[in-house]
Amino acid sequence: MASIWEWANPRKFMAWTDRALPVLAVISAVVFAAGLIWGFFFTPDDYRQGATVKIFYIHVPAAMMAINIWAMMLVTSLIWIVRRHHVSALAAKAAAPIGMIMTVIALVTGAIWGKPMWGTYWEWDPRLTSFLILLLFYFGYMALWEAIDNPDTAADLTSVLCLVGSVFAILSRYAVLFWNQGLHQGASLSLDAETNVADVYWYPALVAIAGYVLLFITLVLLRTRTEIRKRRLSAIEMRERVHG
DSSP: OHHHHHHTSHHHHHHHHHHHHHHHHHHHHHHHHHHHHHHHHSSOOBTTTBGGGGGHHHHHHHHHHHHHHHHHHHHHHHHHHHHOOHHHHHHHHHHHHHHHHHHHHHHHHHHHHHHHHHSSSOOOOHHHHHHHHHHHHHHHHHHHHHHOSSHHHHHHHHHHHHHHHHHHHHHHHHHHHHOSOSSOOOOSSOSOTTTSOOHHHHHHHHHHHHHHHHHHHHHHHHHHHHHHHHHHHHHHHHHHHHHO
8 A cells, every 4th residue: 555655646646657648648549539430330220229329439438437537536535535645636636627528428418319219308317417416516626626725725625525426426327226217228338238238339338438438547647747737836936925
């Protein structure tokens, strides 16, 4: 465990991410493109949904990432609360805009997919509603960071907000199981072969999801580096004002 915290030291974090990011960016781009190209151009139309089923390769990974990014923010926020580790707080801050974009993509593509399937772009379905509330929590989280000048105070308050918002992240994931009503179907991807999509859609979906995950890791590392630089710049400016 000591070695984990050592590598999360801001100086070492900047050093190893400086070497890892170029490689990770290339791998992310290749896997992300491969998943979408395979899904959109090399899979057949569904016998019921036709070509609209292929929005699956954007909607499902984005929805999964929207929830899991908030879970990552929850973990890093807890680390901040317990250990006061600045990189963890900055990583949560860096992840929030990415999670917000993923949530928007999931809602928009879900509406586009829902129109031909349900006959409406929007329904106050339990999962859709909890996803919309999750989006509002993302906006609130980012706004709270910007509204507070003291970074440690901002990290404290946003961590508490992250804990509260986690309720809606859980609801977004399990709403179909909690309520036996609503238009949204159950999970399309699972370890249960009977409820899974057909293999012809399953394999490219796994590649697409891997591409989304790798893209997120690349972006959150890049944004965390930016947040560390901003923190250092603020510290330098503060010292100059005090001694100037």
